[in-house]
Amino acid sequence: MSQDRDAGARLGDSSLLRKLNLAAALGAFLKAPSLTLRELRAVIGVSRPTAEDLLAELLTEGRVEETTPPRQPSSGRGAGRPARYFRFRAESGYVSGLDIGAHKTLAVVTDLRGNTLATSRRELDPELDAAGRLSAAVETARACWVEAQLAPSDITGVACGVTGTLRAAEGVHDVGHGPVGSGLAPYSLPGFTEVDVPGALSEGLGRPVAVANDVKLAALAEHWKGAAQNHRDIVYMFAGHRAGAGVLIDGQVHQGRHGAAGEIGALPMLGWEAAVERLHARGAELARSAGTAAGREGEMVITSAARQDPESLAVLIEFAEVLARGAAVLALAVDPEMVVLGGGMSRGGPILAEPFRRELAKFTLVPLEVVTSTMGADSVALGAARLALDTVFAELLAVPGS
Incomplete structure (x- = not known):
């Protein structure tokens, strides 16, 4: 018995059944680049007349439209009319x-x-x-x-x-x-x-x-379009005008009971606040010396450290190590697949990432992949x-x- 008839027998409500089937059909189109009527039937388990009816409604609503068939390997066309393909309208x-x-x-x-x-x-x-x-x-x-x-x-x-x-x-x-x-x-x-x-x-x-x-x-953006696209359990460390962290479990942001999951900067013993203040203070000092406007303190420190300025190097390494200790706390708690280093400071590349990796490795039980964000300022x-x-x-x- 098809899914729609089974469901109808259970629910005894054709109106609700139609809504369920319509939602299932739309969900199928959302998950696939395109579908034929036969493929739609196979995915949602309904009869051909039901599938035709659902497709007609989605076409009328403007959620779905006919599209060109996907490119197939060259082989002689079989007898009969070619299958029609339909896609979800991203511009709906x-x-x-x-x-x-x-x-x-x-x-x-x-x-x-x-x-x-x-x-x-x-x-x-x-x-x-x-x-x-x-x-x-x-x-x-x-x-x-x-x-x-x-x-x-x-x-x-x-x-x-x-x-x-x-x-x-x-x-x-x-x-x-x-x-x-x-x-x-x-x-x-x-x-x-x-x-x-x-x-x-x-x-x-x-x-x-x-x-x-x-x-x-x-x-979430890093998991969607960035360096963590193929991973489900992630610790994300933000290094910018401040330090912060987030956790993804099974591809979903973990909020916690009060929305405070990952807010380990609240622990004074980690020293995040003091490290950020020293980073900003050094950046402000460099900005004053160069006569540049405020707001790019982190970049100033990274540039100076890349030139092997001892004070800037020390401040930047301290910041990376303090951030890594916080990452270790989260990694020990949730056992992620990887750690992503993001935020404006992550653009410093190895000069920040390498001391972060070394410090993280001291406190974790298993080796963890550390990657730098690919999202930039739009994340x-x-x-x-x-x-x-x-x-x-x-x-x-x-x-x-x-």
């Missing part, structure tokens, strides 16, 4: 991912296959207040949509990464270091703990906006786009009343 919707950081806001737009259509970036004053920063993010997103030649009504999902640990009932919380005034030296964007970040972004963009921790989104925004895609797909595949 678009999502936008935002990154709101201390020094910049960045937006990307992708279609529903994750193909990037446009990217927009805007530099920010690190002291800019929350209202100004959120307004700049909204303007950057809208400029990105215009560049992609899309209207706001074309955008079907939006997500944003910010610095901070997020709790559903409380909005942005200071990076998992405890509540304000706890004495644990939290890091967060100015004023963000006092505003409704999702609400402000949603109002400015005219779309619901999902908000998540930026480091965790960068880890948080792309991770946000992936989150938005997941949200859109969950809504498309949801079956009301099931």
